[in-house]
Amino acid sequence: MVSAPHYSLLASSADNVSESPTIRAKQKEESPSDSANSSRHSSFSSSNGRDSSEEPISQQNILARLFQLPEWIVAAGLALLYLIFLRRDNTIWDAQSFLLHLIGLPIFLLCSLSIWRWLRFELRSFIDPLALPPGPMTLPILGSLATINASEPQKSVLKWKAKFGPIFTIALPVPTVVICGYDELRSASTKSETAARPTSYLYTMFLHNKEEGNGMILSSGSTWKKAKSFANSHFNTYGVNDDRIIRRVEEYSEVMVELIEKEMEMKGSVLNLHRILSYTVASIIVQIVLGRSYKIGDEKMEYLKNLLDQVLANEFFRKELELNRVKLESNNNNEETDEDKIDLDNIMAKHINRPTELVNGDMDSIVLAGDIWTGGMETTLTATRWAIIFFMANPEIQETLHREIVARYPRRSNGKFDWTSRREELPYLCATLDEILRLANVLPWNIPHRALRTFTLNDKVIKEGTNLMFSFSSIHHDEELFPDPYKFNPERFLRRVPTREETVQWTIQGRDVNDFVKYEKSEHVCPFGMGLRRCPGEQLAMKELFVFVIVLVQRFRFGQDVSHPPNTTRPMGMTSVPKDYVCRIEKRSDWYD
Secondary structure, three states, X not given: OXXXXXXXXXXXXXXXXXXXXXXXXXHHOOOHHHHHHHHHHHHHHHHOOOOOOOOOOOHHHHHHHHHOOOHHHHHHHHHHHHXXXXXXXXXXXXXXXXXXXXXXXXXXXXXXXXXXXXXXXXXXXXXXXXXXXXXXXXXXXXXXXXXXXXXOHHHHHHHHHHHHOOEEEEEOOOEEEEEXXXXXXXXXXXXXXXXXXXXXXXXXXXXXXXXXXXXXXXOOHHHHHHHHHHHHXXXXXXXXXXXXXXXXXXXXXXXXXXXXXXXXXXXXXXXXXXXXXXXXXXXXHHHHHHOOOOOOOOHHHHHHHHOOOOOOOOHHHHHHXXXXXXXXXXXXXXXXXXXXXXXXXXXXXXXXXXXXXXXXXXXXXXXXXXXXXXXXXXXXXXXXXXXXXXXXXXXXXXXXXXXXXXXXXXXXXXXXXXXXOHHHHOHHXXXXXXXXXXXXXXXXXXXXXXXXXXXXXXXXXEOOOOEEEEOHHHHHOOOOOOOOOOXXXXXXXXXXXXXXXHHHHHHHOOOOHHHOOEXXXXXXXXXXXXXHHOOOOHHHHHHHHHHHHHHHHHHEEEEOOOOOOOOXXXXXXXXXXXXXXXXXXXXXXXXXX
């Protein structure tokens, strides 16, 4: 006898088949209770989705569940497979074989997990269409590092942008979403969701296991906000954001000129200016950070110079800052402060005396001092060295710039450099500075960001915890924004056709309209970043570069040494530091005669 449940399933799967008399007779013999049970069972089956219309679990769901497993479970499963395989080896307990297997297991796990991660990354669009934006093909372990141009990453970024758009994903080897379009960068950099730094194990270990980091450059959250506020307060106190810093830079630039003149007397006209430029820039930063100055050749100054490419948490800074702290504490009740001797710890001591504020120990002081040192030193020094290379390769630009500078600041003018009126009085200089920073590309690799919360950019969902890379350098070399982007051409920032209002104004002033030149600041030149994490030392770096270029071009002519032309090959690294070079220096007759 066919039970009611079975008959119900048969009937639902054979709508067009006539029922046999036997089945109809047996159906009539069913009791009301059996019929009710059959109805209840059919309803239960339907409510659980187990009817014949249910589709089987898709391969996509299976893959998604597989690749969403925690890595420790995957590692445990792989280790179990490895041990099962070893059971076939009768010599496993042999001393030599056991040692080989002891070494082989971690290697096997490392390689297997790398391949598993790679598959998860490459199949992300199949597993979860909203996981990460599409991007170029990667390799196991190496990720995108094998295909990216490490010395000039903007070339690779622009190539991928043309294929995948301004938002795409690469592996460094950690999956990282690259944002490279100007509009996209401007939007993303102003979002609070993108202001954090990565929290990977290696990253936090580098930051002394502090989740929010320390200092200013690598920190996040409240630590970053307090560090930024502290740095801005210090810069304001020291006059970085007004003309006081210009006067101080002028003083050091005169020392720089004297050092160049002495070097020319001793060694001739072919010189390597790296040491002199390093000393000049470092002296300004040391004055700001430590509140003291050193002469070139000083043992501590040389020590500082040798630490430029090293971690700044060292004993020298620790002693210097501790010495200043003791001095400040001993004079804690003295409210009068010599403005010219304000140093980093003057303000830092106030934070130290308030435990809820920024600095909680020596390491925080050292890292923050190192951030100010690095940020203020690297950009100015590297940009100035690239500027001399550009001047050597473009003598006509150098001469045009010289004529503008001496017209505004002749030899016996005794005029102080005016930062506020630079755009009107020195348009060609302003355009040249922008072109130097654009083409020098001091920071080809920007420090990664992290998404604090899930957000949407250009209809692409970027999930919380995703690593982000803002590629500002790709903007500087985008042909759509800067035609012939690898040519040094300050004219791209100048306008030589006056408007009707400008023509009237020049005529009233008695100026020749044929000489009209106006500098137009381009928003697409952003060497100091954009948005919330824009470099707070931008004003200091720009004012230093402004004064250095004026003084150097005003007094010297730079040319190539035919036997030793500069090597413009870009090195690999976070900063695009030019290789050491020599230049032929000639004193300007309109200044020295």
